[in-house]
Amino acid sequence: MSGVMQPKVKFDYKIRLADPKDSRVLIDLWQKLDYSLPPTPFIANHKYRKEFHQALAQQIGSNINSVTLISCLGDMIIGCACGYLYEKPEALNSPVGLIHNVWIEPEFRRKGIAKQLISALEQELAERGAKSHQVSWRDVPTAQAFWRSMGYAPYETVAAKNRA
Numbered sequence: 001m002s003g004v005m006q007p008k009v010k011f012d013y014k015i016r017l018a019d020p021k022d023s024r025v026l027i028d029l030w031q032k033l034d035y036s037l038p039p040t041p042f043i044a045n046h047k048y049r050k051e052f053h054q055a056l057a058q059q060i061g062s063n064i065n066s067v068t069l070i071s072c073l074g075d076m077i078i079g080c081a082c083g084y085l086y087e088k089p090e091a092l093n094s095p096v097g098l099i100h101n102v103w104i105e106p107e108f109r110r111k112g113i114a115k116q117l118i119s120a121l122e123q124e125l126a127e128r129g130a131k132s133h134q135v136s137w138r139d140v141p142t143a144q145a146f147w148r149s150m151g152y153a154p155y156e157t158v159a160a161k162n163r164a
Contacts, residue, residue, distance in 0.1 A: 018068035023057035079104035093132035097125030
């Protein structure tokens with residue numbers, strides 16, 4: 001019905017650390033993320049991205065600097081976010097927690113899940129030593145609005161140009 005506000009459906013989901021047994025589902029979510037993004041000159045090699053996702057999945061539970069959190073509704077994984085702790089010598093607040101591969105299944109978006117997932121990831125990275133957090137996003141208005149609402153401010157622009 002147009003013009004009639006629908007009540008938000010409340011559901012009980014949990015956020016937890018990913019386990020190696022979640023790898024297959026996470027790889028599927030990361031591939032959905034890749035295919036949902038606007039094309040760029042530099043991230044079009046889906047074979048490489050698939051290998052990257054497999055390597056990322058292998059780090060679950062085995063790399064102290066890498067963390068993957070998932071949102072679950074019962075046994076179903078409905079979202080994920082990854083973080084990586086690294087030293088950035090030029091940064092005043094190093095080590096930095098780099099946030100990446102954030103995905104919420106479309107039917108569960110705009111319900112506050114991503115905000116809680118990112119807050120939990122920031123906390124987990126801080127407990128591992130992060131003094132600041134960094135994220136990059138594509139030039140998509142919804143992404144920019146989300147990250148700004150989480151307190152992130154853009155500080156540089158990256159541009160690309162293909163040679164014909």
